[in-house]
Amino acid sequence: MIALSLTDIAAAANGELHLAEGPAALTAESLVSGAVHTDSREVGAGDVFVAKPGEETDGHLFAPAAVAGGAAVIIVERLLDLPVAQVLVPDAVTALGDLATFVIARVRALGRLKIVGVTGSNGKTTTKNLLRAILERVGPTVAARASFNNEVGAPLTMLEVTEETEFLVAEMGASDIGEIARLVRMARPDIGIVLTVGLAHAGGFGGIEATVRAKSEMVTDLLPTDIAVLNADDDRVAGMAAITPARVVWFGEGDRADVRASDISGSRTGTTFTLHLPGGQSRPVSFRVLGEHHVMNALAASAAASQLGVAIDDIVAALESVTVAERWRMEVLGGRDDITVINDAYNASPDSMSAALKTLAQIRKPTGRSIAVLGEMSELGELSGDEHDRIGLLAVRLNISQLVVVGPAARRMHISTINEGSWDGESAYVETADDAFALLSDTVKPGDTVLVKSSNSAGLRFLGDRLGKLYSW
Secondary structure, eight states, X not given: OOOEEHHHHHHHTTOEEEOOOSTTOOOTTOEEOSOEESOGGGOOTTOEEEOOBOSSSBGGGGHHHHHHTTOSEEEESSOOSSSSEEEEOSOHHHHHHHHHHXXXXXXXXXXXXXXXXXXXXXXXXXXXXHHHHHHTTTSOXXXXXXXXXXXXXXXXXXXXXXXXXXXXEEEOXXXXXXXXXXXXXXXXXXXXXXXXXXXXXXXXXXXXXXXXXXHHHHHHTOOTTSEEEEETTOHHHHGGGGTOOSEEEEEESSTTXXXXXXXXXXXXXXXXXXXXXXXXXXXXXXXXXXXXXXXXXXXXXXXXXXXXXXXXXXXXXXXXXXXXXXXXXXXXXXXXXXXXXXXXOSOOOHHHHHHHHHHHHHHOOXXXXXXXXXXXXXXXXXXXXXXXXXXXXXXXXXXXXXXXEESGGGHHHHHHHHTSTTOSSOEEEESSHHHHHHHHHHHOXXXXXXXXXXXXXXXXHHXXXXXXXXXXX
């Protein structure tokens, strides 16, 4: 974080400053420039700890550990008997956002910081990581760790900027109307990217039209001098051009797109394509992130980077340097006996599940089998049953060799497949990840390709790790 006095921190957080006593205590004008954390285990000397109440516990309980770790100041909703400066606020999460807004505004005033916001039903984290890889080649860049994209994670990322930061890539997710709008107001992006609008979290939003409204918050408050980077191949995203005052830059595979891909060819080692940028620029790209669907994320990142003045050769070099989208996202493991494990079990929506299954079918070795280990797609609401059925039927149509469905919430995928007359024993249902591991340990053969895919809540990412370790050298 940039250096701020305790007085500034309290004012920015709309809180009341309470100083500690003693000769070594900080004064109101003492400067603090450490990192901001909500996890006491990460706190070091000079850091700021936000005592955020949680669903299962309360950050105030961990404030003593944060102070022991060296916290210079803690932001609290009730004063604690601790020898440290405290900023008392009505709501710690709101205060965190207010502090981020203040810091971003102060750094922006220096005139060098450019901000890119990224949202969409699928691909946010991958696009953010690709854009970070590109922008780091030309200037100091801050981007979210993992999926820090909600009302807590996004401001924590924003608070990492310093006076030297040239680019901030802010991933913005939401589970309700208004959440992206709040994050946009904190960061005020110069470029807003909308990737897709699909059924991910549709149950929480209350349907696909509400999802469209939520994702459109990325571009509705942009200024005429800003840029909206929109997916020309997604009709719901393309419709946002009519409601943004910003200049629109299109990405996609069709001729309509300003930034597009041609000659796309996928394989077990990634995807090759030709990248086309405005002005007739084009270059071949050997993109090592597994799955042709990630080409769209590469196009979105390339579109934003080109608008920030990054040269096409730097964009291509960065894209070709990335080998994994993110931990537990199309992560290739295994290798022993020519067995490949693809661990893609951090998130799952109908769109991403379909894309992963199509990739599995495409890259299966001629001498091996394709095995899909699938768990629940969460947060689909009333659409859940039909969408799980659809994925099961897709596995049949793609001629997946073996389906293993894990957990009661995903069981309809198994039922829909065994009801297909063309399948006879190709689908198995197990209750737990441990059951799946035992089954697969006995049945996976040399040359097989195994996909593990589910929503984060199903916990199959750890099953993917176990299988990857089991079949590693």
